[in-house]
Amino acid sequence: MGRLTRRQRVVRFSLGDAPRTREETMAAEEPLEIRLDGRAFSVTMRTPGDDFDLVGGFLVGEGVVSAAEHLLSLRFCAGEDEDGRQTFNVVEAQLGPGAAAPDPSLDRHVYTTSSCGICGTASIDAVAKTSRFALDPERGRVELPVLLQLPETLRSGQALFGKTGGVHAAGLFSTEGELLCLREDVGRHNAVDKVVGWALREGRLPLADTVLQVSGRASFELVQKAWLAGIPVLSAVSAPSSLAVELAQRAGMTLAGFSRGSTVNVYSHPERIMAPEAGTAPGHTIHGQAARSQGSAAGRN
DSSP: OGGGEEEEEEEEEETTEEEEEEEEEEEOOEEEEEEETTEEEEEEEEOSSOHHHHHHHHHHHTTSOOSGGGEEEEEEOOOBOTTSOBOOOEEEEEEOTTOOOOOGGGOOOSOBOTTOSSTTOSOGGGTSOOOSSOOOTTSOOEEHHHHHHHHHHHHHTOHHHHHHSOOEEEEEEETTOOEEEEEEESSHHHHHHHHHHHHHHTTOOSOTTEEEEESSOBOHHHHHHHHHTTOOEEEESSOBOHHHHHHHHHHTOEEEEEEETTEEEEEEOGGGEEEEOTTSOTTOEEOTHHHHHHHHHHHTO
């Protein structure tokens, strides 16, 4: 997998056995500097690969672009390591008409770590951005069995996780459960940026009839990124934060968590989830007030 992984010698200790030395495959993590029109904008830690998607999605999440034509070009800049090898760790984006060039006073002056997508933003006011895409309550409806199957489909496609056990994943699905794009990265927000950037470059924004499935928890920044991409449903295998729920409620987004096996908790706008009515055939669904009642009960579990 090239720069996606590294080999590392480790010493394994186990009670009752002598220590053993072996090699393990680890997920790579390297800095990526993002430049806008020749000016340094941000540095993020990421797993190398799909870097143009990462930059495109990052700029969507920053409210800078929302359509493919807002980006005139993306290119790698010159950069070498101590051995003189090209690092491909600097990407310059040239903005086009319609892009919202960021205020220089809001530039990120510290590293963005792979665990936090909004750390280092110069102003807290820049965090709560308003999406250019309103979420239509009639779009993004998904049947419960389809929603529950997404984590397993995501997991089965995680090749890098299978080798390292050390990366997050984000998958964009149609409301029928078709996998449209899957990306992996050491940072959960990077994985989402790579998915959104793919959609941007494919001219698919806004992503009105899609579900974003993530492998970890649902944080504020993931809800924000989904909102700015026009995604109506965000589902996570773990818990959401309280601020993530508040933002999803404000945005009109359906936010699901603890999606595991046959159960899922829905924390906001459960009316998009079409659940089989008890004692009926799988194809029979309920929605509206009944779905809202079920979703409210699930959110208390």
